[in-house]
């Protein structure tokens with residue numbers, strides 16, 4: 001069983017967008033794919049990330065036909081905030097997440113786990129999102145952005161992953177208006193020996209690396 005945790009430098013960077021592209025590519029290669037969004041906040045009536053993921057899964061893996069949204073999104077909160085805040089400071093129920101993962105893993109050989117927010121998004125008093133990666137024994141994909149500030153944001157998240165000895169690779173989710181990336185940031189990454197692989201253009205290479213690490 002391969003577990004890949006999708007994290008990002010912040011919320012709204014493109015974790016769900018990237019998750020869906022990865023599911024497509026892995027499924028295209030004949031891999032039985034699965035995915036879960038263990039904790040989703042900002043859920044008014046329905047967990048939208050989990051819904052997007054489940055729609056993809058039902059198309060890509062027949063074994064998900066009877067899987068319900070609660071199976072993909074086992075913990076949800078209404079407030080659009082970090083889980084620790086949104087839960088009213090409740091302690092994390094890890095057993096609930098372990099059981100949810102166990103159920104989904106019966107249906108797949110590769111599990112994608114989408115985090116919430118970034119690596120130091122607090123889940124409870126002493127558990128951060130990054131700790132969930134270690135708990136699940138997953139390797140990670142750090143999705144970063146291409147706007148000004150991406151060097152600082154990317155290096156901070158890389159350092160956090162390095163410090164916890166988590167295996168990971170980085171993917172850039174550049175948007176249409178990120179025209180300055182080549183001028184302001186790209187060369188820095190290349191000179192620092194960090195390949196600039198883009199989610200939109202290099203999903204195959206990103207999948208290759210994720211299967212190796």
Ligand code: GTP
Nearest residue numbers: 008010011012013014015016017018116117174175
């Ligand atoms: P949270 O899970 O809420 O923390 O966000 P996220 O990191 O999963 O971001 P998500 O993938 O939901 O992307 C945020 C918004 O930007 C969504 O509306 C996406 O459809 C949109 N989006 C993400 N990536 C791209 C992209 O490359 N191009 C365009 N046009 N839209 C994108």
Ligand code: MG
Nearest residue numbers: 015016049114
């Ligand atoms: Mg998302």
